[in-house]
Amino acid sequence: MHIGLLNLSDPLWTAGQTFTQLLSKVLTGCPGIHTTLLTDSQKKDVPGLPVIRLDEMKPNNGLAQKIRRKICGSEPFDPLAAAVRQNGIDVVLPVFDAVTPPPCAVIGWIPDFQHHTEGDFFSATETQWRNDVAARVGKNCNRVLFSSRDAQATFSALHPGYAHRSEAVPFPSTMAFESFCETAGGATRVRYNIPSKFIYVPNQFWRHKNHAAVIKALQIVRSRGLDVHCVFTGLPHDSRDPQNTYLSQILQLICETGLAGSVSVLGFISRSELIDLFRSATLVIQPSLSEGWSTSVQDALAIGRPLICSDIAVHREQAPEALGFFPGKEPLALADLIAMHWSRLSTAFDGVAEKLALAREIERIAAYRIAMTELCQAAVEDFQHVIAKV
Numbered sequence: 001m002h003i004g005l006l007n008l009s010d011p012l013w014t015a016g017q018t019f020t021q022l023l024s025k026v027l028t029g030c031p032g033i034h035t036t037l038l039t040d041s042q043k044k045d046v047p048g049l050p051v052i053r054l055d056e057m058k059p060n061n062g063l064a065q066k067i068r069r070k071i072c073g074s075e076p077f078d079p080l081a082a083a084v085r086q087n088g089i090d091v092v093l094p095v096f097d098a099v100t101p102p103p104c105a106v107i108g109w110i111p112d113f114q115h116h117t118e119g120d121f122f123s124a125t126e127t128q129w130r131n132d133v134a135a136r137v138g139k140n141c142n143r144v145l146f147s148s149r150d151a152q153a154t155f156s157a158l159h160p161g162y163a164h165r166s167e168a169v170p171f172p173s174t175m176a177f178e179s180f181c182e183t184a185g186g187a188t189r190v191r192y193n194i195p196s197k198f199i200y201v202p203n204q205f206w207r208h209k210n211h212a213a214v215i216k217a218l219q220i221v222r223s224r225g226l227d228v229h230c231v232f233t234g235l236p237h238d239s240r241d242p243q244n245t246y247l248s249q250i251l252q253l254i255c256e257t258g259l260a261g262s263v264s265v266l267g268f269i270s271r272s273e274l275i276d277l278f279r280s281a282t283l284v285i286q287p288s289l290s291e292g293w294s295t296s297v298q299d300a301l302a303i304g305r306p307l308i309c310s311d312i313a314v315h316r317e318q319a320p321e322a323l324g325f326f327p328g329k330e331p332l333a334l335a336d337l338i339a340m341h342w343s344r345l346s347t348a349f350d351g352v353a354e355k356l357a358l359a360r361e362i363e364r365i366a367a368y369r370i371a372m373t374e375l376c377q378a379a380v381e382d383f384q385h386v387i388a389k390v
Contacts, residue, residue, distance in 0.1 A: 003027055003376055004089040004104075005049070007039035012237055014204060015295050017044070022174050023094070024049050026369045033373065038083060038092065052087060054079040078102070091376045091383075097133050098140035105383035107375065108137035108144045112292030113154045118208050121240065131158070138162025142379040147171050147293030150314040169371045170293055170318065172364040173302035175275070184279035184349040194264055195229050196347045199338070200281035202274060202296045203288065204234040207246045210287040210310065212253055216331035219257040221338050228342060231264045231277060279354070281305055282345050283338075286315065289328045293318060304357030306345055308337050
C-alpha cells in the first residue's frame, strides 16, 4: 500500500507540523507500506521520507492523455491528482478539504469543532465555511479521522449522513520518539531565569487557549500568601487576530495583576527547550476552552508530569488521571486546585515516573500504528468497492 502523506507543516500552526512528523514516524517502516510526503517547496520536508513536490508537478502529456483531452476537453490541472496517478498512490491523508478529491482513497481529518463550541471567536462567514468544509469531507472522503470521541460525536450529530465514515483514533505524543538523558538538567530554566518550581502552560497564543484564567488564578493564589511562578510558551500569532490584540491583553493583565515578576512569557521556543521545560516543570496546566485532542496534554502524560486541565469533555477523555479539572471561565476553581496541590508537588526530577510514562506512551504508539494502518486499508477497500460499482 502506497500512502501519500500531505504535509501540514505551517509556520503559523505548530500542531500541524507536529502531526505530520508523528504520522511520518508511525507509518514509516510498517510492513507492506510505502509512505511518500506530498508537499510544496516552501514547506519543511520530513527527514527520511521520499518527497513529491506538488507545486513542481507537470501534466502527463502521453498519447493516451492527449487523446483523452481531445475527446473530453481540457480540465484544470490538479497537481494532487497528477501525483496520485503518476506515482501509484493508494490513499492520501490527512485531507482538510475535499472539493475535488484525488483519484484514490482519501482520509479526511477534522481536528476539532472549535467554531461550534466557541462560536464567538469566529465570524458568521468563517463558521459557515467550516461547516461546509466538514460536510464536504464527510461526503467526499472514504473515511474521516478524528483525534477524540468527543469530536467524532459532534461530527455525527452535525452530519449524521456521514457518521458511518468517522473514526476516532487519538494520537500519542512524539515525546515517545525522543532520546532523553537520565536527568532533566533544566538548562532552559536556567537560561531564562525561571525558578526551580514553576507551572508550565505550553499553548499557542490563541484566544480560546484561555491564558487569562491562569493569570487570574495566580493572582488569587498570591492573595492567599502563595507565590507561584508560571511560564507561558507558544507562537505569539493568531491569523484571526492580525493586530495581536489577545496577546496584548494578556501582557497587560500580567502587569495589572502585579504578576510581572512571577510570569515568564517566552513566546516560540525550540523543540529542545520545550522538552526541557516539560521535563523540569512542577505542574502543567491546560486551560483551553476548546480542543480536538491536546498536544500539550499528551506530552505531559507521555513523560508523567502532574497535570491540571479545564473541564471540557475531551480533557476528561484524554487525561482522566489529571490532578483535577476546573471550569475554564472560573479562575477561582483553578486557584483552589493549585493551592490544594502546590505544596506537595516536588521540584525533584522523577526519572522512574518518566520512564514508566514513556513506556506506556510507546505502547500507545504501537496501538496507533496498527489503528492507522487498518484505517488506511479500510479506506482503500472502500474506494475499490466504489470504483467496482461504477
